Amino acid sequence: MINIGIDIFGGDNAPEEILKAVKIFLEKKKNIKLTLFGSEMIIKAALGEKANVEIVHTEKFLSMGEKDPVSYLRANPDCSMAMALKYASEKKVDGVVSAGPTQALIVGAHLIIKRLENMKRTALCPILPSEDGKGKLLLDVGANLELKKEHMLELANFATILSREVMGIPEPITGLLNIGTEAGKGREIDKETYALLEASETINFFGNVETKELFSSPCHIHLTDGYTGNMVLKTMEGVFGTTSKLMREEIKRTFMGKLGYFFMRKNLARFKKRLDPKEIGGAMLIGVKAPVIKAHGSSDAYAFYNAIQQAEKMIGNNVIEKVKKVLNAKEEE
């Protein structure tokens, strides 16, 4: 039976929303076990007695306000996030979902679960909304500041398998984010990576993609280094935030605006849903020996439920084993 480790204390809305998600998940999926890391009392109060649940008790947790979450994690191996990762490294759970601080989860997974052999880098890979509603992978968004071309190829191979097994895309297409679409564009690293991806037999390479096509390009995977991916992801966040804020301000300004909103509210809700990352799930931390899902810090029960489901797909479809096969084949060439 698939066994997923859940950090009950990670995220702005923990533990309430996390436990709500767990409850719904347990009701819907009878054949999956969840191992919950957190206070036994709080968990039992929220869930009562449930089948398919194991509780690993700890009162310690990494607060979202912690100034130096990475040091905290190193110093506190008995906090809920560290224990979940430890269980994954010992194969007592098949994967981990946490909405706790991103950098701590990345570093913790590195130190505790450890990198796959033949995988030189890890990456954080969110699923972003797309115009066709299917979502697209973007990586890396912050696990590495700089990447060499060989690392980019590794990540593209991993993402291709993820896209196939988690997103259900039969033949995933990969695009390289760049400042122009022509082959010779960009920095040295971009040109080198372009050549390597083009020569690869395991990647369906589309070519360069400009960031104005992030939602509309034919690619299922957009590849870039962690510095650039982080800048791009947060720009999206900033634009969404500001457009929502200014639109609300302008609508509220007049009676006609409020009246219009009354008629149009369902349309605007549908519009928002199409661009809402919550609909899709968390970011996958790839390159370590077990699936780790980083749910958004502000996850509500619905978002966290989707993140657990994503872990289930990564585990159920043997993503890690399939990646190992591709990496080992490369090594033997």
Place this chain on the structure above:
Amino acid sequence: MINIGIDIFGGDNAPEEILKAVKIFLEKKKNIKLTLFGSEMIIKAALGEKANVEIVHTEKFLSMGEKDPVSYLRANPDCSMAMALKYASEKKVDGVVSAGPTQALIVGAHLIIKRLENMKRTALCPILPSEDGKGKLLLDVGANLELKKEHMLELANFATILSREVMGIPEPITGLLNIGTEAGKGREIDKETYALLEASETINFFGNVETKELFSSPCHIHLTDGYTGNMVLKTMEGVFGTTSKLMREEIKRTFMGKLGYFFMRKNLARFKKRLDPKEIGGAMLIGVKAPVIKAHGSSDAYAFYNAIQQAEKMIGNNVIEKVKKVLNAKEEE
């Protein structure tokens, strides 16, 4: 009298919208001369006989569909863009405005007008919308792929003067775009640039700014390298494009949506106006010996009018002379 060179043939809507903008400008500003580069016949047909206009006739122009605009510009010194730049280099005009292809304008300004002494790099610097409606400078967005810390400092000094003289900000604040706000964040170059900006006496340095704060940070200037700036700018463009498209789709989907739109349309128009880069003007190409304004390729008359006005401010407020003074003072230290 200020004399601004205008490339009549640059941009998707040239020459019609460019000439409309010129006409309005000439009517409003009686004490400024415009030198127009393009077909005498077309210009005269659109404007009639006007005071304060000089026509430099050429039929040749750089098409927006040109595959290799930079080579075209090198090979055709008698096209409208190249001639406008030539006139600026010979001080026959005080500055140039063009909506033609960006890379050609950047390279052309380099080759023909030439870099300022003591200025090692140029940069493309658009004015982006901000939540407070005043606009913010972002640079570089594509003149240089990579920049050293000394170049970043040069650009910050230039932008500080631009912000003061063109945007009317008495004490402009500069932020360094980065993946986190703490001082030690980012790549080596980011840490080095941080230290240099912090030590500078001519810059009001705010510290690091994440791109999710692009519209809302207290900074008037956001500094980054040309590769990153280009990725960020085009991400903004992509998000704006997709949100507008999906919102239109959802509103049109039902009768209630259309009805709501009828009541709310003025509110939505005001909302759009607050985020419209057209309200503010073009991108300034800085670091060469004369002001060069790159109006957006899709400029209509209103946008192009604003771009001409920006050139007027750069020239009228002696931006180039003020920058020279700061750069020379640095050199003598």
